[in-house]
Structures are given as C-alpha cells and as structure tokens.
Amino acid sequence: MLMSFSIPEQISLLLSGKKRQTTRTPGRYKVGDILHCWYKPRQKKTCGNCLVPVCKTYYAMEFGGSSQKEKTCSEHRNFFGKANARIIIHCGEKKFSQGIEYDHLLAIDGVELHIDYLGNQNEAFLESWAHADGFANFQEAHKWFLKSTKNPQWMYQEWDIIVFEPEWGINGS
Secondary structure, X not given: OEEEEOOHHHHHHHHHOOOOEEEEOXXXXXXXXXXXXXXXXXXXXXXXXXXXXXXXXXXXXXXXXXXXXXXXXXXXXXXXXXXXXXXXXXXXXXXXXXXXXXXHHHXXXXXXXXXXXXXXXXXXXXXXXXXXXXOOOHHHHHHHHHHHHOOOOHHHOOEXXXXXXXXXXXXXX
C-alpha cells in the first residue's frame, strides 16, 4: 500500500525514525498493512523530492552553473522504504470519553481503536498527537491541517491516525 509524505520539515524525522505516525483521511489503511513510503512520489524526479541530502547534481547546479533541466540525477531517491501499520486510531464518533491520555493509546499494539473527534480532546492529548505526527506543537499542526483541508472545522471530521514501524534504518539506509 502506497503512503506518500509531502512535508519537507518532516523528512529528517522520518529518516531517523522519530516520526512513526501520520494522520490521514479514514478508510484506506488497516493494521498489519505493509506501507511503501515515498516522498512526493507523483512529482518528476528532481532535487525537490529527493532524500539524498547533498549529491553531485545539487553541487553542479549550485556551484557549477549547470541547468536544472539536466536529466534525472543518478543518485535520486524518494523511497523511504517499507513500514508496518501497527495501530490505527479512528477519530470520529464518540467511543472514548474526553481526557484519555494519548500515550495510553500508543501502548496498545496491533489493534484498531476508536476515539472521539480530535476537536473534543484535551490540550495535552492534542500536543502529544501533534508531536508524534511530526509537528513542533499543536498550533503548527493546526495551521498545516487548516491549510491542507481548507476547513476551519477539520478537527471535527473523521481521521485515521496510523502508527507505523519503519523497516528502513537510521537516515534511510
């Protein structure tokens, strides 16, 4: 199952294994799915979607005056690797009461859980969720979801929080 990522600031978190969670629209992923994780997979292969930190093509363009219209770099890589979906937390209709601690949900491996909408969770829960999802804090997550959904009520729509175990090593090796 393809899983794409598109936030440049989260690349290092994904490569290092610090980001092991993502929030998506519901219904597509299941616990146990093998996820094929890519960075901007539908874009043309350029430095803008490459996981190689610095390559020869980058140096040629930056310092040698080469054109960006060169053929694809032989070092280009935008595939993180495979990951295993360990936990799916469905956010939507109220199933658990407000006030549940986020870390307790992450301790239950290999299951699908149902919780209330994100908008009905307490501040500590939202901060923990945002941090695990790769954001510095909830405000940063809120700005990103507001911009990407164009819905000021995004916290009251259904979401799946997918907790995954990456198979790639540190720094994508």
